Amino acid sequence: MTRFPPLPLKTVLLNTARIEVWPARLLRARSNHDARALARARHVLRRKRDGVYLAAELYTGLLPLTPNLQREPGLTAALDALDALHGHARFGIEHIGELELHGLHERLGMLGLDEANYARRTGLTLVAEPDWLAFAGFDRYRRALWLRFDAARAWLQLRDAALRDGVLLEAISGYRSHDYQLGIFERKRARGLGIDDILAVNAAPGFSEHHGGLALDLGAPDEPPAEESFERTAAFEWLQANAGDHGFVMSYPRDNRHGIVYEPWHWCYQPA
Structure with missing residues (x-):
């Protein structure tokens, strides 16, 4: 490697x-x-x-x-x-801009996704991509991990604090572009899946917290990624007790108002 x-x-x-x-x-x-x-x-x-x-x-x-x-x-x-x-x-938190969303609206329509209805049903809003992201190390798979500058700094502090307590946190994924999520939908549509079937397991393109560079999927060694079993790990127990001190919250607890499945691995930085 x-x-x-x-x-x-x-x-x-x-x-x-x-x-x-x-x-x-x-x-x-x-x-x-x-x-x-x-x-x-x-x-x-x-x-x-x-x-x-x-x-x-x-x-x-x-x-x-x-x-x-x-x-x-x-x-x-x-x-x-x-x-x-x-x-x-100069690159810093005060110089982060957002990309426009007009191209996303067009592509959502081409997929047959009713953007307004989805937003009403879930209570989610479209998330713009930042115009630059900071390198925050590598994820579990040795891929570059990109986050918004403030989230990157907070993630590194969170990871190091956990390590001092003997807990190893692994990043599974961070920033994902609209194009990445749109590609998932386009490939599944090409295989004949209906839009409702895809939405049952994938967030609608443009509505994921990952697009904004603030969200992380986290894991623990020897634990499969993005599985509910993560809640039984020492890493999850530590996050519940300490993540808030570093600005991170679990976005999708059980019975969350968005109707999204329970995701104990998904944590999002909340800017002050």
């Missing part, structure tokens, strides 16, 4: 409507061509919809990794975000 030295909290993911800009060293090469490019790159432009690597930003300029890069939707916004980063734009 590849081991990465710690990266500072200021390591960021630049987020735009269609493209993410990743630090190159946090991505895995998918081909020899990618490997050569990533070895020299500072950042990589990655299409959100399907994860395709679009271009590598080298010290000598931009290296296309896909044909017709100049016609890629959202390219200008991604390059503008990269320019702002190199212009030494």
Whole structure:
């Protein structure tokens, strides 16, 4: 397994409507061509919809990794975000913006999901994505864990406090884009599942706390992810007693008002 030295909290993911800009060293090469490019790159432009690597930003300029890069939707916004980063734009809680939701409304309609009815039934509201996220270490599967800056800082403090008490908390997942959740629905619809069947096990795209970069799914060693059995672990007992001191609450207890199944693993940071 590849081991990465710690990266500072200021390591960021630049987020735009269609493209993410990743630090190159946090991505895995998918081909020899990618490997050569990533070895020299500072950042990589990655299409959100399907994860395709679009271009590598080298010290000598931009290296296309896909044909017709100049016609890629959202390219200008991604390059503008990269320019702002190199212009030494300050990244902090006071500089977190939100992406627009207009494209999400359109895609929800194409899926056949009645957005207004779903919101009324669950009491949930659409969650905008932040325009940048902070690197908060790696999850259980050695994937980069991205959270909003304040949630990332609080998570690291929570994790370290638990460790001092002899409890190991594992992050299962953090930020998820609208595109990620939409992809789940689109694939299931393509297999013939109805929208109500999918909603029985998956939150509607755009309505998950994970989209805002504030929510974490947590686990414990040797415990399967996202299972109710997590409530019987020492990690869950510790969270119940201590998570609130670090700003985290369990979003979906039993019989919650949203009608969402009991999720003892799902904890969300509440900004002061």
